[in-house]
Amino acid sequence: MTVSLPRLAVFDMDGTLIDSLPDLAACANRLLSHYGLPPITPDLVRPMIGDGVTVLVARLLDHAGPAAASIDRTEAVTRYMADYTPHSTDLSRPFPGTIGMLEGLRDAGWHMAVCTNKPVAAARHILKVLDLEDWFIAVGGGDSFSTRKPDPRHLLGTIELADGSAHRAIMTGDHHNDMATAIGAHVPAIFARWGYGRPEMEAGATVGADSISEITHLAGELLPT
Numbered sequence: 001m002t003v004s005l006p007r008l009a010v011f012d013m014d015g016t017l018i019d020s021l022p023d024l025a026a027c028a029n030r031l032l033s034h035y036g037l038p039p040i041t042p043d044l045v046r047p048m049i050g051d052g053v054t055v056l057v058a059r060l061l062d063h064a065g066p067a068a069a070s071i072d073r074t075e076a077v078t079r080y081m082a083d084y085t086p087h088s089t090d091l092s093r094p095f096p097g098t099i100g101m102l103e104g105l106r107d108a109g110w111h112m113a114v115c116t117n118k119p120v121a122a123a124r125h126i127l128k129v130l131d132l133e134d135w136f137i138a139v140g141g142g143d144s145f146s147t148r149k150p151d152p153r154h155l156l157g158t159i160e161l162a163d164g165s166a167h168r169a170i171m172t173g174d175h176h177n178d179m180a181t182a183i184g185a186h187v188p189a190i191f192a193r194w195g196y197g198r199p200e201m202e203a204g205a206t207v208g209a210d211s212i213s214e215i216t217h218l219a220g221e222l223l224p225t
């Protein structure tokens, strides 16, 4: 009898597992204030999330316009990260229902992993402080590999870290980048409609989910035992 590999459910972090917008926005405002720039609302920060910290900081400074033109962007990213990591769990919490969903997957025999464009140290810190780290067999961050989402190698590298196989994996995320990495890796993709993405980002998803409570059931449909 052949024993098949455990199924692997890979999750994006920001906007999928963790409601991280409050800390990302608070950190954005401390950065803007440092440079004497006006504050930004969380609603304006939300669509800037999903491509990693360097792109987030670039979008913040672009939004600030000519007043930010002379700011050294590398220094701004370093400053942002030095502030963000220790404050990344001040306000951020798992979306309601996350633990129940993880319990459901575990009880059905799934392994779980995280594939995020956030730097891996920050991602691990958040999972640890929020008491989530034991749920995940692997964490692939935006700086774990030579490429990151939407490149499929980010998802494939995370699956490899988890000792899994693309044929036995699914991906759940709230952004176009999550759908694109999954499509490129030939892995079924669930679009998390509760997250920070816009509706058009669902294009290419295998299925969309309105709430976290649907994930365990959808995962079983996409990849039966």
Ligand SMILES: O=C(O)COP(=O)(O)O
Pocket: 012, 013, 014, 015, 048, 049, 050, 051, 052, 053, 056, 115, 116, 117, 118, 119, 175
């Ligand atoms: O933009 C980020 O820093 C991370 O975003 P992700 O966890 O949704 O990949």
Ligand SMILES: [Mg+2]
Pocket: 012, 013, 014, 015, 016, 050, 173, 174, 175, 195
């Ligand atoms: Mg996300």
